[in-house]
Amino acid sequence: MGIPKERLLQMYRDMVVIRHYEEIMAQTYLEGKQPVFNIAAGTVPGEMHLAAGQEPVAVGVCAHLRKEDAVAGTHRPHHFAIAKGVDLKRMTAEIFGKVTGLGQGKGGHMHLFDPDVHFGCSGIIAAGIPQAVGAALAFRQQKSDKVAVTFFGEGAANQGAFHEGLNLAALWRLPVIFVVEDNDYAISVPKQKSTAVASNADRAAGYGIPGVYVGENDLLAVYEAAGEAVARARRGEGPTLLEVKTDRLFGHFQGDAELYRPKGEVERLRAKDPIARFRTYLIERELAPETEITDTEQQARQSVAEAFAFARESAYPAPEEALKHVFVETTSDRRGRHAVN
Amino acid sequence: MLSINADRKLTMSKAITEAIAQEMEQDERVFVLGEDVGIYGGIFSSTAGLLEKFGPERVIDTPISETGFIGAALGAAMEGMRPIAELMFVDFFGVCMDQIYNHIAKNTYFAGGHMKVPLVLMTATGGGYNDAGQHSQSLWGTFAHLPGLKVVVPSTPYDAKGLMTQAIRDDNPVLFMFHKGLMGLGWMTLVKDATGHVPEEAYAIPFGQADVKREGTDVTIVSVSMGVYHALEAARELEREGISAEVIDLRTLVPLDREAVVRSVKKTHRLLVVDEDYLSYGMSGEIAATVAERAFDYLDAPVRRLAVPDVPIPFARPLEQFVLPDAPKIVAAVKELLNS
Numbered sequence: 086m087g088i089p090k091e092r093l094l095q096m097y098r099d100m101v102v103i104r105h106y107e108e109i110m111a112q113t114y115l116e117g118k119q120p121v122f123n124i125a126a127g128t129v130p131g132e133m134h135l136a137a138g139q140e141p142v143a144v145g146v147c148a149h150l151r152k153e154d155a156v157a158g159t160h161r162p163h164h165f166a167i168a169k170g171v172d173l174k175r176m177t178a179e180i181f182g183k184v185t186g187l188g189q190g191k192g193g194h195m196h197l198f199d200p201d202v203h204f205g206c207s208g209i210i211a212a213g214i215p216q217a218v219g220a221a222l223a224f225r226q227q228k229s230d231k232v233a234v235t236f237f238g239e240g241a242a243n244q245g246a247f248h249e250g251l252n253l254a255a256l257w258r259l260p261v262i263f264v265v266e267d268n269d270y271a272i273s274v275p276k277q278k279s280t281a282v283a284s285n286a287d288r289a290a291g292y293g294i295p296g297v298y299v300g301e302n303d304l305l306a307v308y309e310a311a312g313e314a315v316a317r318a319r320r321g322e323g324p325t326l327l328e329v330k331t332d333r334l335f336g337h338f339q340g341d342a343e344l345y346r347p348k349g350e351v352e353r354l355r356a357k358d359p360i361a362r363f364r365t366y367l368i369e370r371e372l373a374p375e376t377e378i379t380d381t382e383q384q385a386r387q388s389v390a391e392a393f394a395f396a397r398e399s400a401y402p403a404p405e406e407a408l409k410h411v412f413v414e415t416t417s418d419r420r421g422r423h424a425v426n
Numbered sequence: 427m428l429s430i431n432a433d434r435k436l437t438m439s440k441a442i443t444e445a446i447a448q449e450m451e452q453d454e455r456v457f458v459l460g461e462d463v464g465i466y467g468g469i470f471s472s473t474a475g476l477l478e479k480f481g482p483e484r485v486i487d488t489p490i491s492e493t494g495f496i497g498a499a500l501g502a503a504m505e506g507m508r509p510i511a512e513l514m515f516v517d518f519f520g521v522c523m524d525q526i527y528n529h530i531a532k533n534t535y536f537a538g539g540h541m542k543v544p545l546v547l548m549t550a551t552g553g554g555y556n557d558a559g560q561h562s563q564s565l566w567g568t569f570a571h572l573p574g575l576k577v578v579v580p581s582t583p584y585d586a587k588g589l590m591t592q593a594i595r596d597d598n599p600v601l602f603m604f605h606k607g608l609m610g611l612g613w614m615t616l617v618k619d620a621t622g623h624v625p626e627e628a629y630a631i632p633f634g635q636a637d638v639k640r641e642g643t644d645v646t647i648v649s650v651s652m653g654v655y656h657a658l659e660a661a662r663e664l665e666r667e668g669i670s671a672e673v674i675d676l677r678t679l680v681p682l683d684r685e686a687v688v689r690s691v692k693k694t695h696r697l698l699v700v701d702e703d704y705l706s707y708g709m710s711g712e713i714a715a716t717v718a719e720r721a722f723d724y725l726d727a728p729v730r731r732l733a734v735p736d737v738p739i740p741f742a743r744p745l746e747q748f749v750l751p752d753a754p755k756i757v758a759a760v761k762e763l764l765n766s
């Protein structure tokens with residue numbers, strides 16, 4: 086495929102950052118929740134949905150994006166945010182509920198917004214889909230070649246917003262890439278019990294747009310398929326639906342007893358870890374020397390450690406801050422210039 | 427006769443599933459549908475064990491398609507079934523509100539009263555565990571505002587069972603709103619008094635009857651759901667300081683036992699409404715208006731309201747604790763009320 090070595094290593098690095106981030110987050114989340122698990126207790130309270138195992142879909146797609154392209158993530162947003170280049174320190178501080186966080190502690194882990202890199206997400210299933218369609222509409226009206234990407238789970242593909250969003254984007258030929266992240270589960274409900282067709286990519290036919298299936302949770306396959314979809318969108322040829330088979334290595338949320346999972350499933354999934362596979366590939370094909378790979382891993386760990394340290398050291402917001410930020414304090418004139426009220 | 431075994435203590439989640447199971451045994455028209463209600467037993471254990479007892483035909487795991495399955499519950503109800511649909515968090519109402527507000531709540535009226543909609547919509551409410559603004563709301567005021575839905579907001583396992591039984595037997599749509607923090611879940615902060623006596627036999631509690639949880643003479647505190655526990659804790663604290671607070675649990679918002687509130691205020695001459703829902707245009711305003719209309723001359727001080735101050739529920743612990751009602755805030759509000 087002729088992907089430059091720097092890009093291969095960058096994608097490897099992003100996947101390692103994500104995996105390490107999620108593992109450290111899983112440990113941190115348990116602080117103050119042992120021996121008795123209490124969701125409200127500890128360093129990081131509230132629900133926590135982690136994406137370990139799902140790195141290829143985020144990284145393989147976002148590798149094609151520019152800072153100005155828009156991404157709408159989900160309730161399980163860390164891998165998308167990291168791959169899109171959201172500031173790791175401010176993101177981590179937000180998840181800790183600190184005043185230095187992206188939302189000054191207002192949003193938490195399911196509500197990460199970083200306008201600098203055009204990233205947002207939501208705890209409501211499928212909510213990002215029509216929003217990405219709107220971002221794409223804006224891009225076209227602005228006469229730019231920017232694109233919008235909406236990531237969502239296979240569970241979300243049964244929500245009305247998915248079908249409405251697909252139809253709108255197809256009808257208006259908008260530069261959107263719809264990415265179904267199929268980890269086989271919506272909490273406890275397996276896809277086979279929720280979805281009338283075997284492959285969500287097939288649903289693209291109902292809207293007259295290309296539907297592409299990528300199996301095997303494979304980074305390079307995602308990269309290739311996403312490259313085409315993004316290029317198509319930038320050329321003004323309309324949306325693509327991309328379905329990526331991936332694996333959720335952790336529970337739906339941390340603390341999930343996972344009684345609905347068949348025995349041995351997680352072990353089987355771990356045996357085909359996409360990051361380990363990509364590492365082997367890089368070495369066997371002599372695409373990068375092992376020392377460089379090890380250095381990359383070291384840097385990745387370092388950046389995660391720094392982000393968590395930043396979050397820990399930051400202060401909590403003052404309680405009365407809760408009353409601020411329902412509205413912004415500005416208005417814009419017709420040229421879009423802002424004035425403080 | 428109800429069993430007198432006062433030792434039979436259940437969590438609210440067990441009380442709810444017991445009510446559902448007993449009605450399902452008696453009435454084959456009753457069935458359950460929703461996300462993760464099957465093998466998972468409901469994210470808040472509101473359907474635990476039902477799949478094993480009644481099988482997948484009557485306990486149906488749905489896709490994430492709330493408009494689909496809640497609309498389907500309405501369709502089934504109009505054709506003679508008695509569905510119980512679960513909306514996992516009340517916050518998700520946004521994706522299915524048309525079925526709820528424009529159809530479930532109105533079809534009986536459109537049909538001139540000639541069509542029954544015997545449907546229960548069960549849903550989780552409340553915050554206090556840092557789940558932020560799309561998973562922590564109460565929103566009962568939103569639903570009580572529109573005519574056509576009965577709205578149940580239990581605070582105890584005893585009430586939850588009796589009100590759920592009543593909800594299933596009612597020929598009208600009922601929104602049954604339990605508080606996550608009161609379900610007795612091992613993974614939430616436990617409210618000590620929230621596990622309580624529940625008789626084994628089926629029983630129904632009529633809607634529209636408030637419960638006076640504690641009699642008092644100096645001030646009336648009106649609340650529902652989790653707010654009742656905060657109010658009771660505050661009342662115990664106030665008692666130590668020589669202030670006698672009466673605590674009223676409304677139990678249902680539609681129908682609303684206005685008379686119980688008016689009666690109490692005529693005795694205490696002061697009113698504080700405690701609400702975990704938003705302040706403006708909601709339950710606290712409705713109760714205040716009722717007292718203004720029916721007991722204005724009895725008031726010795728302006729009515730006070732303690733509710734979420736019209737901001738989304740924030741994530742960070744200090745922010746969330748700042749906006750939610752709790753016992754110390756109630757104590758302070760009552761003292762201000764008595765000094766005004």
Ligand SMILES: Cc1ncc(C[n+]2csc(CCOP(=O)(O)OP(=O)(O)O)c2C)c(N)n1
Pocket residue numbers: 160161208209210237238239240241242268270271272337461490492514518521
């Ligand atoms: C509208 C709505 N319904 C239900 C939920 C509860 N919920 C949160 S995550 C989830 C499962 C989502 O499954 P999927 O889309 O496959 O994403 P995954 O969790 O597998 O990443 C559900 C049902 C929600 N957040 N929003």
Ligand SMILES: [Mg+2]
Pocket residue numbers: 238239240266267268269270271272
């Ligand atoms: Mg999924």
